[in-house]
Amino acid sequence: MSYIPGQPVTAVVQRVEIHKLRQGENLILGFSIGGGIDxxxxxxxxxxxxxxxxxxxxxxxxxxxxxxxxLTKRSEEVVRLLVTRQSLQKAVQQSMLS
Amino acid sequence: MPAELRQEQxxxxxxxxxxxxEAPDVLEETVTVEEDPGTPTSHVSIVTSEDGTTRxxxxxxxxTVKTVTTRTVRQVPVGPDGLPLLDGGPPLGPFADGALDRHxxxxxxxxxxxxxxxxxxxxxxxxxxxxxxxxxxxGSLSRGLGMRPPRAGPLGPGPGDGCFTLPGHREAxxxxxxxxxxxxxxxxxxxxxxxxxxxxxxxxxxxxxxxGPELEPDYGTATRRRPECGRGLHTRAxxxxxxxxxxxxxxxxxxxxxxxxxxxxxxxxxxxxxRLVRRSPSVDSARKxxxxxxxxxxxxxAMLRHPVDPVKANAAAYLQHLCFENEGxxxxxxxxxxxxxxxxxxxxxxxxxxxxACGALRNLSYGRDTDNKAAIRDCGGVPALxxxxxxxxxxxVRELVTGTLWNLSSYEPLKMVIIDHGLQTLTHExxxxxxxxxxxxxxxxxxxxxxxxxxxxxxxxxxxxxxSDGAEARRRLRECEGLVDALLHALQSAVxxxxxxxxxxxxxxxxxxxxxxxxxxxxxxxxxxxxAEPGPLGSAVGSQRRRRDDASCFGGKKAxxxxxxxxxxxxxxxxxxxxxxxxxxxxxAKGFELLYQPEVVRLYLSLLTESRNFNTLEAAAGALQNxxxxxxxxxxxxxxxxxxxxGLPVLVELLQSETDKVVRAVAIALRNLSxxxxxxDLIGSxxxxxxxxxxxxxxxxxxxxxxLEEDTVVAVLNTIHEIVSDSLDNAxxxxxxxGVPALxxxxxxxxxxxxxxxxSHVLQTVWSYKDLRxxxxxxxxxxxxxxxxxxxxxxxxxxxxxxxxxxxTLPLVDKSLEGEKTGSRDVIPMDALGPDGYSMVDRRxxxxxxxSSAGEASEKEPLKLHPSRKAPPPGPSRxxxxxxxxxxxxxxxxxxxxx
Numbered sequence: 001m002s003y004i005p006g007q008p009v010t011a012v013v014q015r016v017e018i019h020k021l022r023q024g025e026n027l028i029l030g031f032s033i034g035g036g037i038d039x040x041x042x043x044x045x046x047x048x049x050x051x052x053x054x055x056x057x058x059x060x061x062x063x064x065x066x067x068x069x070x071l072t073k074r075s076e077e078v079v080r081l082l083v084t085r086q087s088l089q090k091a092v093q094q095s096m097l098s
Numbered sequence: 099m100p101a102e103l104r105q106e107q108x109x110x111x112x113x114x115x116x117x118x119x120e121a122p123d124v125l126e127e128t129v130t131v132e133e134d135p136g137t138p139t140s141h142v143s144i145v146t147s148e149d150g151t152t153r154x155x156x157x158x159x160x161x162t163v164k165t166v167t168t169r170t171v172r173q174v175p176v177g178p179d180g181l182p183l184l185d186g187g188p189p190l191g192p193f194a195d196g197a198l199d200r201h202x203x204x205x206x207x208x209x210x211x212x213x214x215x216x217x218x219x220x221x222x223x224x225x226x227x228x229x230x231x232x233x234x235x236x237g238s239l240s241r242g243l244g245m246r247p248p249r250a251g252p253l254g255p256g257p258g259d260g261c262f263t264l265p266g267h268r269e270a271x272x273x274x275x276x277x278x279x280x281x282x283x284x285x286x287x288x289x290x291x292x293x294x295x296x297x298x299x300x301x302x303x304x305x306x307x308x309x310g311p312e313l314e315p316d317y318g319t320a321t322r323r324r325p326e327c328g329r330g331l332h333t334r335a336x337x338x339x340x341x342x343x344x345x346x347x348x349x350x351x352x353x354x355x356x357x358x359x360x361x362x363x364x365x366x367x368x369x370x371x372x373r374l375v376r377r378s379p380s381v382d383s384a385r386k387x388x389x390x391x392x393x394x395x396x397x398x399x400a401m402l403r404h405p406v407d408p409v410k411a412n413a414a415a416y417l418q419h420l421c422f423e424n425e426g427x428x429x430x431x432x433x434x435x436x437x438x439x440x441x442x443x444x445x446x447x448x449x450x451x452x453x454x455a456c457g458a459l460r461n462l463s464y465g466r467d468t469d470n471k472a473a474i475r476d477c478g479g480v481p482a483l484x485x486x487x488x489x490x491x492x493x494x495v496r497e498l499v500t501g502t503l504w505n506l507s508s509y510e511p512l513k514m515v516i517i518d519h520g521l522q523t524l525t526h527e528x529x530x531x532x533x534x535x536x537x538x539x540x541x542x543x544x545x546x547x548x549x550x551x552x553x554x555x556x557x558x559x560x561x562x563x564x565x566s567d568g569a570e571a572r573r574r575l576r577e578c579e580g581l582v583d584a585l586l587h588a589l590q591s592a593v594x595x596x597x598x599x600x601x602x603x604x605x606x607x608x609x610x611x612x613x614x615x616x617x618x619x620x621x622x623x624x625x626x627x628x629x630a631e632p633g634p635l636g637s638a639v640g641s642q643r644r645r646r647d648d649a650s651c652f653g654g655k656k657a658x659x660x661x662x663x664x665x666x667x668x669x670x671x672x673x674x675x676x677x678x679x680x681x682x683x684x685x686x687a688k689g690f691e692l693l694y695q696p697e698v699v700r701l702y703l704s705l706l707t708e709s710r711n712f713n714t715l716e717a718a719a720g721a722l723q724n725x726x727x728x729x730x731x732x733x734x735x736x737x738x739x740x741x742x743x744x745g746l747p748v749l750v751e752l753l754q755s756e757t758d759k760v761v762r763a764v765a766i767a768l769r770n771l772s773x774x775x776x777x778x779d780l781i782g783s784x785x786x787x788x789x790x791x792x793x794x795x796x797x798x799x800x801x802x803x804x805x806l807e808e809d810t811v812v813a814v815l816n817t818i819h820e821i822v823s824d825s826l827d828n829a830x831x832x833x834x835x836x837g838v839p840a841l842x843x844x845x846x847x848x849x850x851x852x853x854x855x856x857x858s859h860v861l862q863t864v865w866s867y868k869d870l871r872x873x874x875x876x877x878x879x880x881x882x883x884x885x886x887x888x889x890x891x892x893x894x895x896x897x898x899x900x901x902x903x904x905x906x907t908l909p910l911v912d913k914s915l916e917g918e919k920t921g922s923r924d925v926i927p928m929d930a931l932g933p934d935g936y937s938m939v940d941r942r943x944x945x946x947x948x949x950s951s952a953g954e955a956s957e958k959e960p961l962k963l964h965p966s967r968k969a970p971p972p973g974p975s976r977x978x979x980x981x982x983x984x985x986x987x988x989x990x991x992x993x994x995x996x997x
Contacts, residue, residue: 032570034994046994064995071997 011084012092013052018079029071029079036064053082395420395430402439402455407448414443414454421461428462432470437462438477444486449495452486456498459483463505471509480506484520487527493553500528500556507563517564517574525581528557535587537580547595548588550602558585558605565612569620570996576613576621576690585609586692589701598709607705607717610693614721617694618728627731694725694732696739703745712757719749719763726770737774746771746780753788761792762810769817782821782828789818790837796853797844808850815841815856822863829867838864838879858884 020027034046051059055078057070071079393401398420401413417436420427431437440462443455459479462470474480480503487499503520506512530537532554534546548554565575575581585606592603618624687695698721705718722745725736740746749771752764768785772778796811806814818837822829832838838861845857861884864870 029997032994032996068995068997 011050011052012088013082013084014088016081016083018081020077020079027072027077033067033071034064036067037061038063038065048087049083049085051081051083053080055080395427396434399431399434399436399439402436402443407446407451410443410446411448411450411454414440414451414458418454418458418461421458425465425467428465428470429467431462432473437470437473437479441474441477441479441482444479444482449490449492452490453492453495453498456483456486456495456502460498460502460505463502468509471506471512474506475512475515480512480515481519484523487520488523493551496528496553497556500524500553500560504556504560504563507560510567513564513567513571516560517567517571520560521564521574521578521581524557524561525578525584528553529561529588530580530584533584533588534591535580535584537583545587545591548591548602550592550597550600554588555600555602555605558602558609562605562608562612565609569616569994572613572615573620573996575609576693579689582610582613582690582692583688586698586701589705593701593704593708596708598705598714599711603705603709604711604714604717607702607714607721610698611717611721611724613690614693614724616728617690617725618730618733621690621693624730629729629731629734694736696732696735698725699736699739699743699745703740703743703748706745706748706752712755712760715752715755715757716759716763719752719760719767722749723763723767723770726767726773734774737771737777740771741774741777741780746777747784750781750785750788753785753792758807758810761806762813765789765792765810765813765817769813769820772817772821778821778825779827782825782831786818786821786828786831786835786837789814790832790835790840793818793837793844793857794840797840797847808853811844811848811850811853812856815844815853815860819856819860819863822860826867826869829864829870832860832864833870833873838874838877842879842883 018029020029022028032046033051035050051067053059054067054070055073055076059067059070062070393416398413398417401409402417404410404413417431417440421431437459440455440459443451444459446452446455459474463474483499483503487496487503490496490499503516503524507516532549532551534548536546561575561581564571589603589606589610592598592600592606597603618628692698702718702722706715709715709718722736722740726733726740746768749764749768752760753768755761755764768781772781792806792814793811796806796814799805818832822832841857841861845854845861848854848857865874865881865884
């Protein structure tokens with residue numbers, strides 16, 4: 001989906017709930033994240049899934065560090081994500097068309 | 099040679115060799131055994147059966163150094179009598195296409211005979227010398243095999259080269275070549291693995307590897323994403339193996355084949371084979387002479403599955419031989435699915451099989467083509483290699499395994515795989531033991547020295563490559579127990595023994611440099627040490643620092659938070675750097691903490707002083723650059739320690755180096771070091787002349803070809819800019835060093851937009867000092883002339899610099915002016931969103947270009963978007979070098995985090 005900066009964007013999202021694992025004294029999720037508004041979007045290492053919200057925190061306008069921090073809060077055992085992906089969007093569009 | 103063919107050949111038949119009629123297309127494989135011991139030899143297996151029912155393989159021993167088997171295919175002219183006229187043509191060149199095509203035509207008559215011979219000489223399982231069932235055929239066979247009359251050449255008599263063909267007498271892989279004909283041939287020489295160094299990721303070097311290849315393109319931050327970043331990555335990939343052994347040199351027959359009618363050089367590749375091969379079975383069968391032909395590649399691969407172990411081993415050795423420097427064969431092996439077979443053999447119960455398979459894999463994994471590396475990964479090659487390393491006691495096997503891993507590690511998708519499977523093993527099995535580091539040091543004995551073994555070199559090369567793979571890779575290496583400690587110990591040992599030019603040292607320093615990249619952000623607990631402002635001023639930062647708050651690394655709010663947390667600590671720290679009080683440690687630092695202890699400064703400075711290896715110099719400067727960057731306490735200490743250890747003159751002297759990458763790394767290191775105020779003053783005084791000299795050389799190279807690369811020039815210019823900013827004295831030094839004419843000339847004449855921009859940047863800063871205006875104007879400079887330099891810098895986005903900085907994981911100091919920082923450092927003010935939404939990424943564009951902003955180029959330019967920026971960020975990513983805000987400067991490398 002293409003974004004026009006400054007305009008609201010509608011996206012199809014999927015809710016994902018992840019329980020953090022314990023590794024040593026940390027709670028980890030087990031995946032890597034890339035991007036952030038401070039990053040160059042053309043170089044995003046992972047661009048299929050985008051995260052919209054984490055536990056209620058908005059993730060659409062965060063820097064990479066802020067995103068990472070929100071995902072790795074020690075106090076939260078469970079992370080509820082709203083993610084969007086291209087394939088979701090397409091799937092919904094297809095189903096709506098048919 | 100006759101001895102070789104003892105089974106097959108009787109003297110009589112030998113005599114008849116000369117007249118042995120030969121089918122025109124018979125190519126004798128001439129095996130010349132090099133006499134000099136130590137040359138690698140290969141085993142050649144020949145499939146002898148033509149009817150397909152039985153297969154025998156013969157091993158042929160050839161010295162790899164000068165392989166007798168020449169690959170060129172040559173048609174043998176046939177004389178009137180149908181016999182080939184051997185003119186003993188010039189030796190055929192090196193294996194042209196790979197597969198040795200031995201055209202052994204197995205005569206119908208004696209297939210069994212020839213087959214029984216079996217090669218089994220190699221090893222024990224085969225009967226010694228098959229009985230020739232069919233004497234005549236053997237006779238001819240042996241002839242076919244290239245029986246050559248003994249040659250008393252420098253190469254020594256062609257050992258019964260024929261004997262090579264006859265495996266019968268061969269013993270299990272003899273250790274060395276036998277000099278002299280008789281018996282010489284009987285010993286199959288061990289095939290020396292390709293001495294391929296492997297591409298190390300030099301990219302990682304600052305310029306990429308390059309700082310190791312892993313280095314991020316931008317100086318500051320990104321480790322190089324692509325090892326091949328030509329840029330700097332440069333450095334990263336060393337194919338230094340090639341210089342190691344080069345044993346496998348040109349293969350050519352040692353001696354002219356003229357004397358041996360049968361000794362025709364082998365024909366090369368399959369391709370040529372087509373041309374040449376004319377197996378005329380009819381002719382041969384008419385003669386009832388068995389002829390051997392070289393096994394085709396599928397046959398060799400099938401032999402890898404042969405139930406007899408020595409066959410497997412020999413096939414693997416032959417495969418290694420075929421693949422040497424032959425990309426076509428390597429590709430074909432993969433296409434024929436040979437790689438899974440070899441990987442499976444790595445776990446074979448017999449050591450010989452494992453060794454040969456590993457040798458073949460090593461050759462196969464080497465080269466530009468990355469498909470083989472990917473295929474090896476896909477069939478589980480990496481865990482298999484690591485298992486073999488753990489199990490193997492034999493040094494050669496360990497060398498082969500680590501060499502293969504080094505080869506594989508230059509392929510980016512494999513780096514994390516290697517870390518996952520191999521990091522612990524490589525560290526504990528190789529690095530720690532060979533470094534001399536002891537986990538529990540025995541107080542009584544003196545520290546052990548490092549052993550610079552080939553295994554260590556290969557392993558350090560492999561780790562060098564993987565260390566450039568990004569933040570996660572760095573984290574894993576830093577946290578690998580004992581790795582940093584051992585590497586440091588090894589380096590200390592090298593410095594102590596004054597042996598700092600070797601490849602292992604180079605690899606170790608590159609790893610250290612890579613791991614030093616972004617320590618201030620990535621090590622656990624880094625937050626504790628963060629300072630809001632870099633430099634000695636601490637909280638009482640001068641007004642010129644205030645503007646940084648907008649783009650402070652932590653973001654506005656965060657800086658305050660950090661500051662509050664830091665408050666107490668700041669009070670404790672001694673800001674007066676004349677008496678630098680390092681925080682007292684309760685226990686000795688270990689592991690990754692060692693990366694940034696001020697003690698490493700002395701080590702790096704020793705390396706800079708002593709080593710003559712340019713890559714080592716670049717890496718050591720790069721490490722200092724990385725450590726001096728960042729707004730944390732340790733960087734502050736490091737910067738001061740460099741000064742106290744008299745490191746600044748060492749660096750300044752290296753600015754005279756003729757090697758581009760060294761100058762570049764040193765310039766950026768000085769730039770970062772000048773965040774420390776006292777350093778800045780000293781550097782301004784003592785380094786200015788050298789810096790200006792480099793600028794002058796850039797603009798007017800003293801000799802043709804002595805041109806500096808763009809990235810180097812930009813680095814030097816940025817360093818100059820750093821030191822003249824906020825320092826009137828330094829600006830004056832610049833004037834005194836006659837820097838202004840050089841800068842203006844460079845700005846006007848340079849082909850590179852980045853260089854011109856950087857030059858104009860400096861000029862603008864100089865112009866901003868009102869106190870100097872008088873002097874400048876007296877010399878005839880006007881604002882317009884300064885601006886004109888800037889104006890030429892304006893223009894379409896230039897091509898991104900080829901990642902000059904990519905390699906190195908040397909982050910530039912995060913200065914607000916140059917804001918590109920990768921990752922979180924940069925705070926992107928919300929108002930920086932531009933029309934295309936990308937502006938924030940391209941903070942660098944904030945710098946007003948040339949005349950677009952007010953004439954006074956104040957240094958304190960606020961971040962602002964370049965209004966005219968229209969194009970989306972250019973494609974190729976450029977490391978976020980804080981160097982000039984040039985057009986098209988690299989965007990910060992994307993950071994990925996493990997959560």
